[in-house]
Amino acid sequence: MRILTGNDLKSGAVTWWTGYDWSLHVEDAVDAGAEADAILAREAAARRVNNPYAIDGARTEDGRVRPAHIKDRIRAVGPTVRPDLMLKPADPGARDWVI
Amino acid sequence: MYRYDQYDQAMVDTRVEEFRDQVRRRIEGKMDDDQFKPLRLKNGLYLQLHAYMLRVAIPYGTLDSRQMRMLADIARRYDRGYGHFTTRQNIQYNWIKLAETPDILADLASVQMHAIQTSGESIRNISSDQYAGAAADELIDPRPWCEMIRQMTTFMPEFSYLPRKFKIAVIASPADRAALRWHDFALRIVRNADGEIGFEVYAGGGMGRTPFIAYPIREFLPATQVFSYLQAVLRVWNRHARRDNIHKQRMKILVHDLGQEEFSRQVEEAFAHFLSLGEDFPQAEYDRIAAYFAPPPFETGLDDTIDLADPAFAAWVRQQVIAHKAPGYAIANISLKPVGGIPGDISADQMDVVADLARRYSFDELRATHAQNLVLPHVRKQDLYAVWQALAAAGLADANRDLVTDLIACPGLDYCSLANARSIPVAQQIARRFADPVRQADIGELKIKISGCINACGHHHAGNIGILGVDRKGSESYQLLLGGSGDEETSQAKIAGPGFDEAGIVDAVERAVEHYRAVRTDGERFIDTYRRVGMDGFKEAIYG
Ligand code: HEM
Ligand code: SF4
Numbered sequence: 001m002r003i004l005t006g007n008d009l010k011s012g013a014v015t016w017w018t019g020y021d022w023s024l025h026v027e028d029a030v031d032a033g034a035e036a037d038a039i040l041a042r043e044a045a046a047r048r049v050n051n052p053y054a055i056d057g058a059r060t061e062d063g064r065v066r067p068a069h070i071k072d073r074i075r076a077v078g079p080t081v082r083p084d085l086m087l088k089p090a091d092p093g094a095r096d097w098v099i
Numbered sequence: 100m101y102r103y104d105q106y107d108q109a110m111v112d113t114r115v116e117e118f119r120d121q122v123r124r125r126i127e128g129k130m131d132d133d134q135f136k137p138l139r140l141k142n143g144l145y146l147q148l149h150a151y152m153l154r155v156a157i158p159y160g161t162l163d164s165r166q167m168r169m170l171a172d173i174a175r176r177y178d179r180g181y182g183h184f185t186t187r188q189n190i191q192y193n194w195i196k197l198a199e200t201p202d203i204l205a206d207l208a209s210v211q212m213h214a215i216q217t218s219g220e221s222i223r224n225i226s227s228d229q230y231a232g233a234a235a236d237e238l239i240d241p242r243p244w245c246e247m248i249r250q251m252t253t254f255m256p257e258f259s260y261l262p263r264k265f266k267i268a269v270i271a272s273p274a275d276r277a278a279l280r281w282h283d284f285a286l287r288i289v290r291n292a293d294g295e296i297g298f299e300v301y302a303g304g305g306m307g308r309t310p311f312i313a314y315p316i317r318e319f320l321p322a323t324q325v326f327s328y329l330q331a332v333l334r335v336w337n338r339h340a341r342r343d344n345i346h347k348q349r350m351k352i353l354v355h356d357l358g359q360e361e362f363s364r365q366v367e368e369a370f371a372h373f374l375s376l377g378e379d380f381p382q383a384e385y386d387r388i389a390a391y392f393a394p395p396p397f398e399t400g401l402d403d404t405i406d407l408a409d410p411a412f413a414a415w416v417r418q419q420v421i422a423h424k425a426p427g428y429a430i431a432n433i434s435l436k437p438v439g440g441i442p443g444d445i446s447a448d449q450m451d452v453v454a455d456l457a458r459r460y461s462f463d464e465l466r467a468t469h470a471q472n473l474v475l476p477h478v479r480k481q482d483l484y485a486v487w488q489a490l491a492a493a494g495l496a497d498a499n500r501d502l503v504t505d506l507i508a509c510p511g512l513d514y515c516s517l518a519n520a521r522s523i524p525v526a527q528q529i530a531r532r533f534a535d536p537v538r539q540a541d542i543g544e545l546k547i548k549i550s551g552c553i554n555a556c557g558h559h560h561a562g563n564i565g566i567l568g569v570d571r572k573g574s575e576s577y578q579l580l581l582g583g584s585g586d587e588e589t590s591q592a593k594i595a596g597p598g599f600d601e602a603g604i605v606d607a608v609e610r611a612v613e614h615y616r617a618v619r620t621d622g623e624r625f626i627d628t629y630r631r632v633g634m635d636g637f638k639e640a641i642y643g
Contacts, residue, residue: 010126010198012150047128050146069573071512074521075148079513081441081523085179085194 001031003065004039005072006052014075015049016065022049024087026076029057029065066097073098100163100464101246101391103211110254111208114215118142119201126198143214144200148516151195154217155207159227159245159269160188160467162212164458167465169210171450177203182450184435184443186507186558187266188226188467189217193514215253220261222252226268228276229468232392233430233476235422238288239296241271243389244322247380250388251326258333262340263348265333266305278469278561278585280304280313283350284332289319296322302332302362303354306555311351312589314359316366324370326379331369335362394425395462395477401427405480412487414536418498420483429480431461433473433490434497434505438534441523442508443471452493460486469558469585470507470546472500502539503547503612504530507558511551511568512575518551520568520575521601525549528605533612542612545625548583561585563626564608565592577604581611581637582629590626593634596642607641614640 003026004017015022016029017039023029032039036054043052056068067073077094078086086094103111118138125135132146139145143154155170162170170190174182177199178192185191195203207213216223225245232240248267252258258265268277271288279285285301298320304313320328332350339357341347354362403426407413421430433453435443445453457465457475460482466474478486490496499505506529509515511522526549533539548562552569559565565580576598583592599607612625614637619628629637 007146007150011196012146014149044131047131050132070575071148071516071518074512078149079523080521081513081527 001057001059001065002033002036002054003029003057003067004032004036004043004052004054005029005067005075006043006049009048009050012050016076017043017052026065026067031057070098100161101158101242101388108208108211111211111213111215112205114142114213115201115204115208118204122197122201137219139197139200140218141215142200142204143217144195144197145218146516147193148512148514148518150193151197151200152514153192153195153200153203153214154185155190155192155212155214156217156224157188157190157212157467158249159225159231159242160229160469161231161242162465162467163463164454164465166210166212167450167454167457169206169212171447171454173203173206174447174450181444181446183441183510184445184467184471184473186469186471186509186556187224188229188469189224190467191510193510220263220265222258222261222265222267225249226266226277226282226469228270228272229466229474230276230421230430230476231271231466232394233423233428234272234274235424236274237270237272237424238290239271240389240392240394241269241286241288243385243392244286244288244325245269246388246391247385248325248329251380252329257330257337261333262336262342263350265350273587275585275587275589276468278558278589279587280589281306281558281561281585282313284329285313286320286325288322291319298322298325300328302366303351303359305349305351306558306560307349308346308553309349309352310555310560310591311355312591313351314354314362316359316363323379323382323385324374327373327376328366328370330373330378331366334369334373335365395464397425397428397477398479399426401479402481403427405429405483409484411491412484415487415496415498416483418500418502423477425477427480429478429483431475431478431483431486432468432500433475433495434499435472435495436499436505436530437494437497438499438504438530439527440530442506442526445473449493449495452489452495456486456489470501470505472505498536499539501544501546503533503542503545504539505546506530507546507548507562509550509554509557511549511557515551515556517554518568519570520551520577522549522551522557522566522568525566525568525577525601525604528601529608532605532609542616543624545612546584547608558585559583560591561589562592563624563629564611566604566608569598571598574600576600579604579607579611579641581634582626584626590630595634595638610641611637 286298300317301313461475508526512518550557580592
């Protein structure tokens, strides 16, 4: 699947395209498929999000969206070396999910 | 310490308001990131993996307690409670919100700090010996010269759009604690036969994709002519630089392409021209600035002995404390490398502790080092015990300066958008592997340096053991390098062989260390052994 990501304009936080808006949670990301470029162009023009781009992703068996590249997985959940600073600090599996 | 005069302050304050307006227009959607990016980079604001990152300059690594408290405050109020000291004596914040950045810059300006020229194609923060003004082995304090150069080069139009970034270091000791020859332009203060102060000049160093060690281009430059000389160097570079090729724009490429001799010849020619313009600063200006760096009022008649009855304290003194030029005083190094920690990271509360200690025990002075540690430069020997106790209570009393666990690591893939691999977890695992203090002491001085990509922010080219993160078919891989050094015997590390995965690189480092232990002679450091026996034996030990 093709998922869209960028950074929120004001906060810089990593965001994911949900089909109609941007979310902090990669689980909310949808497959933009063939429309990816059109959505990116529209969102970039609207200037609500910084530097949006498309990446490859896949759904895991339990239905969660997982970016293909480790870099985007780290972007999705936070630094692997500071569990307390991850997006969901309470999630003990977050680091394993990245690597 | 240098204090802003009214012009400095007005300039920095104006820059803050200018940026406030630029941020407002960006947030209102009147600019896109392509338009905004050059403006934010002029103020040290990057967009990194998770958020905006702000790099704050600490000129020549010197700061006072008020500044450190403000850095702590910024970490607490605008970031996530910590900051990261880098190899260029800067501090970085990783979780900055764009909308709040103007307020942060205003807070910094209130303590005479800024983020100007910490990014972009400009003359960056000037680095120096972290022991400047305190070291027993220095000729004079190099910082007035750093400050002169800083003032002469900040906002200078010809230096604002250089072909690429430009890094300068100045030291004044025979021992090199600033990785001098890894800079584009480097000055070592020396005295000539007539007793005059001047500079030994080096040019064309740098790490990154194409590493070069700086060449000596002048044995003796009269100190008062340094501005003409620097202009000459930049003019030659500006004239020939490969602005067509991003990988070839650094001055080191030009120096290498032209050759040391031809480069020097052209510099000397331009130098004669600049000298004739008479733009060098007058002695009075040097005197004015040097007055800010007058030594603190050291007490005399102090007791020169240290009570080492407490073994933990004695171990700390042995590793962290360095000779001071004033009797009765010492230089105390503060490790930001707890085993398993993140090299260079420090919490806001720890910053406050360090600020307090500086104010109470070190004439209100602090230093950041290129090895991502901190220094209290002027501590009375009799206060060392109290300082150590306070550091220990704050988790800052690790006694591992220059040992195997004192690793330098760039942020790598955990924070950096340019990275190919994570650096921090590798640093953590190596530190854990060698956590035993007895084993660390037995191994002795060993500088391990890790970068998450070829840009070499973690100085892997200068590592006795260097580690470079690379992308191997989409997964993290690590190359091992041996034999680098950033000290007065500067050398460039060489790749040992094929790369490893994360667990493999830790084992490989251990095999290299064990080989050193097996073949070293008495008193030899790792780097000495490597230089004596060469790569082959190490290679065999590492790859079998
Ligand atoms: C996370 C944000 C960072 C970015 C985007 C970044 C970017 C870069 C780039 C592009 C280069 C290569 C420049 C060139 O060779 O032309 C470089 C080199 C370097 N950076 Fe960084 N860096 C970052 C963080 C750091 C940190 C945290 C440190 C210190 C720990 C650092 C210190 C250095 C040093 C020492 C070099 C080597 C320069 C040389 O001598 O050639 N940087 N950086
Ligand atoms: S070396 Fe590469 S990964 Fe590390 S901080 Fe520099 S640019 Fe980022």
